Amino acid sequence: MPGKKYMTMRNINRPLYFFGLSGMQVIMALLIVLFCFAVLKFWGLLALVPIYYLGNKIKAEQAKGNPDYISSMEVSRQTRKYFRDDSNVMNGL
Numbered sequence: 001m002p003g004k005k006y007m008t009m010r011n012i013n014r015p016l017y018f019f020g021l022s023g024m025q026v027i028m029a030l031l032i033v034l035f036c037f038a039v040l041k042f043w044g045l046l047a048l049v050p051i052y053y054l055g056n057k058i059k060a061e062q063a064k065g066n067p068d069y070i071s072s073m074e075v076s077r078q079t080r081k082y083f084r085d086d087s088n089v090m091n092g093l
Contacts, residue, residue: 018026036044061069085091 016023021029033045033048036048040047058069066072
């Protein structure tokens with residue numbers, strides 16, 4: 001009668017994942033949170049929320065085919081929204 005085969009030896013070198021992240025990514029995320037809390041106190045942790053939102057927005061825009069989303073945001077912020085035609089050029093067209 002052959003001996004029992006246990007599944008533990010097959011799984012011994014498989015990587016562990018926590019919330020979809022590898023162990024090193026989890027450690028780095030915890031270090032970033034601890035650093036922000038130690039240096040910037042409460043305001044540093046609040047700054048992580050818009051950074052996370054902007055990161056997700058950039059990923060979504062890159063998936064849509066817009067690789068240069070940040071520079072397009074800067075250009076749209078710097079251009080004027082309304083133009084005043086003092087010399088009535090548009091009426092002459």
